[in-house]
Amino acid sequence: MIARQQDAPESLGMLPGLEEGKTRATPDGPKLLRIYDSGFVAQLAMPNARFFTVPADDGPVNTYVLDSTNDSFAVLSPDGDGWTVRQGGPVLLWDQVERSPALWHTAGAPGPSEFGVSVTAGSQRVWLGTPSGPSWSLPIV
Incomplete structure (x- = not known):
């Protein structure tokens, strides 16, 4: 079955100012979001966020990860x-992204058949291994 295109949010949110957020080094760059297998679990950590790349005027190409539902970035x-990450808002998105593949690697980097989904009237979760294993909450629409 082909997955349907998800509706894009009305707004991706505002780009953060140059002084907003806290900066730290990270071993993982935006490639983490694009790799077939670990990219899937990385994106589970930020289901409401979108990412895109923008070249700076006289500098490097930056990748922005924005969650318009809570203004995290x-x-x-x-x-x-290596890479640096500057993040802010109520959810530290990149911290969440880094934790997600780490959980997956700890579980032995299993294939797609080891994932499941639990859906109730009030929640949706993707889980790894068993419903009581590592899991990621998904938005309810």
Whole structure:
């Protein structure tokens, strides 16, 4: 079955100002979001967020991760051989993204058949291994 296109939010949110958020080093760049297998679990950590890349005027190409539902953001910038992330808002998006593949790797990096979905009237969750295993909440529409 082909998955239907999800409706895009009316607004992706505002780009954060250059001084907003806290900056730290991260070993993972935006490639983490695009890799077939670990990218799936990375994106489970931020189901309401969208990411896109924008070149700076006289600088590097930055990747923005924006959650318009709560104004959380992460901005990834190349830094020598690694990356820096500047993030802010009520949810530290990149911290969530980094934790998600770590859980998956700890479980042995299982394939798609090891994931399941539980749906009730008030919740939707993707889980790994068993319904009581690691899980990620999805928005209810």
